[in-house]
Amino acid sequence: MTVALPPRPDWSHLIKSGSRVFVGGNAGVPYALIDDLIKHSKGFSDIELVHMLALGDTRWAKEEYRQLFKVNTFFIQGDEIRRAVDEGRADYTPVFLSEMSSLFSDGTLPLDAALVTVSPPDEFGYCSLGVSVDISMSAVRNATIAIAQINPQMPRTAGHSFIHISEFTACIEADEPLQAIEAPAIDSVTERIGQYVAMLVEDGATLQFGVGKIPSATLKYLQRHKDLGIHSEMLSDSIMDIIASGAITNRKKTFHPGKIVTSFCMGSERLYKFVHNNPHIEFYPSSYVNKPTNIAKNDNMISINSALEVDLTGQVVADSLGYDFYSGIGGQVDFVSGASMSKGGKPIIAMPSTAQNETVSRIVPCIAEGAGVTTSRGNVHYIVTEYGIASLRGKSIRERALELIRVAHPKFRAHLLAEVRKHYWVPHFQQKYPTDIPELGAIQLQKMVIQGETFYLRPLNPADERRLQEFFYSHTKETLRLRYNYDPKQMSREKSCNLVSVDQNSDAALCIVRQEGSRITIHAVGRFYYNEHDNSCEAAFVTRETQQGKGMGSRLLIKLIDIARKRKINKMLAFCRADNKPMIAIFEHHGFKRLFSGDPSEVELELPLQEPEAAEGAEQETENDH
Incomplete structure (x- = not known):
């Protein structure tokens, strides 16, 4: 059966100046489609481009396109986007990943068009959003028009990832590699963090994790566990080794048993080939995967997220460095909430104890001026650094401060104790700060x-x-x-x-x-x-x-x-x-x-x-x- 494709986009008839246009993100950015829009942009101005994290050369955020595009991002990633936000040429909109789609569906951010990358249609005309289902499905369904970049290198993924070719008003065919990121090398600090996090994971647990060194290190130390499952907003290269080890069976999952559930993946070309036509991995929209009540349907749900700094009461800052917005809320709060509600669940925040070559402590007496709290002190159960596990749930402010000082870098512990003593968070007779036993x-x-x-x-x-x-x-x-x-x-x-x-x-x-x-x-x-x-x-x-x-x-x-x-x-x-x-x-x-x-x-x-x-x-x- 031959499936007829929509025509190439005639941009002058599809959008106009001032339109709000969604751009597919993560590893599925439709770069050829954007280049075609830029090539035919004469007469256009003030087009608002809305997207989440976008890998690759986000050229639309460059200074030279400031009259053509206004960027509104839900997650700051890459030099061009970060520079544009810092210079006031782009906006950052903080929102939970589970709620991004509703901004399109309830008219808060009505979309005139959605640009996405899809796989070639099958014999029945169905294309797959592949590695980036996330909020792209909602954008396509709620935008006035949808325009596709049909890319033979986009994997076909199982789950709720399919869109019929008839739903697209226009398309272009462009064969180009997906944006790839290589797994980072694991250093000694993240190695120890991974070991500590793994101690909190019991056989039969269901896992959520992100991308980076800490998830890679943690999964390395979970390879001897049994019957683990995965329900995670994203997947990275590190899942392939733990699946090969036999530790992931998904048998004990109480929501979508037998299947890995995710929303998008980012990694190497090897990962993209791994998820292609893989029936064990199902991709669903973020509104479904990140919905806290769905997350909580998994018993023993373990969420593993990171932070930029944590204060001594347990407040977590994850998207800003002082007044500088650095990344985004993403799915952290969704999974912290879901894991908290899960029977036997454990929300974990894992991070190195220091930054800037051990000159700055990530555990601080109070959050930096201008910084925003991503996860509240009431949501946090565990903070893990290379110096151990701080258990905060049910702990008083005094106990929290002492637990967090214990997992701070040793050279900052005396200062942290002195700071909290000023506010009587610890009693006057608490003179000594926690010390480690080197011989252990x-x-x-x-x-x-x-x-x-x-x-x-x-x-x-x-x-x-x-x-x-x-x-x-x-x-x-x-x-x-x-x-x-x-x-x-x-x-x-x-x-x-x-x-x-x-x-x-x-x-x-x-x-x-x-x-x-x-x-x-x-x-x-x-x-x-x-x-x-x-x-x-x-x-x-x-x-x-x-x-x-x-x-x-x-x-x-x-x-x-x-x-x-x-x-x-x-x-x-x-x-x-x-x-x-x-x-x-x-x-x-x-x-x-x-x-x-x-x-x-x-x-x-x-x-x-x-x-x-x-x-x-x-x-x-x-x-x-x-």
Whole structure:
């Protein structure tokens, strides 16, 4: 069957000066069509070009076309668009990606014409919007006329991507490569961020992510997960490797099970070939994919987005640097909202802790003058940097500030604490800022499975003040008596603050926690205090009663011994009540020897740290408990 194509555009009969014209975006910009319009633009002026992100040479935004075109973009991308916005020759309209289409359908931004790239029609006359369904479908359906650039290199994609050739008033045929972007190299910072984000993702989760280093790094560390799904406004090259790994099955999705759902894709030519006629990947309009209630239909929905800066209350700035608009709102708020409403969902903001070669902190006391809040403090659940995961949901302003200072770059932590103290966001007795334990390595959070349950070992930090109080008040009188040698009645905020505010460069304090979403419970704490006068340290630990006998104390002690050895400390001491036989047994199991004590009610033990064999054997024994 031969399908008749519409005629070439006669621009003088299709548009006029002052028209509002939509231009397809992302990787599907109809450049040949725009060039044809420019070539035949004599007599035209003040044509408003409306579009979202546009890859490639956005030549229509150049100074030489300022009389012909006025640009109105929903997302700032590329030098020409950014320069035009900065110079006032172009406008930026902030809007959620889920609501862009409604601007056309409800007449807020009525369209005189829509210019889009499509694949050649099939035998029945249907063309595909291919890699850029997004808001293009709505633009075509709501514009007075639609004009197509028919490009044989545009993939045919499954889903709701098809438009019949009869819906176009005019067209041109132009065979040109789609705009491509190569996957960025993953550096050490984004590598660590990816590892931390991956820790928040459980088997069977459904993922949303963008383009760039952080999504690439995260997907790299998810390749051993099982039954993951994808419901994401966009896809990039990084999906191909994780699909090949077998981690993506879409079986556990509760909305469009068995299918990857997306709205557009941007990447290499290899990606565009990958999505061509791929029945496992379905493209739908952004109004559908980004609708928060649709997103929330996926149980365990994980959204992964980025930010330019975050203040210490959790406000996220993503589209501006002070008064300079940098990008756009895009789909961040849509997916943060949808993931928040999802059963078991987790909205994550992931970003490097610094910018401009570590001279500027992205975590700030307050957002920059002129900057706008993209995602409110009430929406944020997790902020992830290369220094860890800040869990904010259900946290007070004080706890949020301390959590965020903990994941800021170490050289900015003292300043951040000093700034929030000015506003009484933290109490006067909060003197120390969070510090890392260098000997734990780049990743300060270590996952462990104990008798089938997942726990995490990490440094104790100032944000744990309330959790340590809860841990203290969970103990029986017997546990308190054996640990403290008396029956303490109270753990005040000030005392708890002192216990969790540790200079981890000299002393060391670790905890084992259970984390279910934003619910964090301390189950064991171990620490040592450094004695400078004889280069020794004194160790102690305590475990929640319900977890005793599972090896948590041994795990903490092994880690403390390892840290002390790496710090070249000569010996580790421990003091136990003589009737605390379980604790004495743990110390002796790991090589501690009893010393003579004049007090029969107390046992003093010592471990020379120049003899590693005993502890190494015990460590192997404990690891076999997994």
